[in-house]
Amino acid sequence: MKLLIKRKTLSDTAKVPTQATPTSVGYDLYADIEKPVVILPGECMRIYTGFALEIPPGYFGGVYARSGLATGNGLIPAMCVGIIDPDFRGNICVPLKNLSDEAQYIAPHTRIAQIIFQPYAEVIFEDAKELSDTQRGAGGFGSTGK
Numbered sequence: 001m002k003l004l005i006k007r008k009t010l011s012d013t014a015k016v017p018t019q020a021t022p023t024s025v026g027y028d029l030y031a032d033i034e035k036p037v038v039i040l041p042g043e044c045m046r047i048y049t050g051f052a053l054e055i056p057p058g059y060f061g062g063v064y065a066r067s068g069l070a071t072g073n074g075l076i077p078a079m080c081v082g083i084i085d086p087d088f089r090g091n092i093c094v095p096l097k098n099l100s101d102e103a104q105y106i107a108p109h110t111r112i113a114q115i116i117f118q119p120y121a122e123v124i125f126e127d128a129k130e131l132s133d134t135q136r137g138a139g140g141f142g143s144t145g146k
Contacts, residue, residue, distance in 0.1 A: 003117055006054035010091050014050025015109050026064060026114030029094060036107045039098040044078045046095045047112050055086040061115045063094060069112065074100030077113055084115070 007016070013034070017027035032050030039045045055061055063082030069075045078095040094113045098104050106112065136144060 003056065003059065005056075005117065008052045008054075008089075009050065010052060011050030013108065016051075017049075017115060026066075026116045028066065028111040029063070029092065029113045029115055031106050031108060031110045031112050033106065033108050036105050039075065039096060039104045039106065041098055041101050041103065044095050044097045045106075046093050047106060049092040049094070049112075052089050052091055053084065054089065055084060055117065057086050059117050059119055060085055061092075062118050063092075063113050063115050066111055066114055073104050074098055074102075075104055075106075075112075082113075 011032050014032045015030035017029055019027055029049050031047045033047065037045060037047070053061065061084030063077055063084060065076040065080075075096050075098055078097040082094065084092060092115075096106070096112060
């Protein structure tokens, strides 16, 4: 199945998202910046991609870290997973957080994150006085590892 995603280029230097291999799930997002930028340890910087998307209803774009940038440089999307809603039409931005102890440099057209297009369910919440019993019950953090 192929999903049609319309893309509006907002900058002459914006780079189209690409797949690293034909079966890669994520599409790499590129930094649309004029000159290299420095992200200091602990700092968060918004990096724009230079394009907007029209994602069809029933889908969203999940923006995830690139494993090489995260493990090699300590740069991850600040919100862990960014959500691009189907009604958003603005410049796609990735706020990158530097988790390393060293300044990190982002050059123009650096692959900064990846986007995966995913379906979502519309839900209806129903008030209930009781919920069904399960083995776990209300057990929270770490409760299944005991």
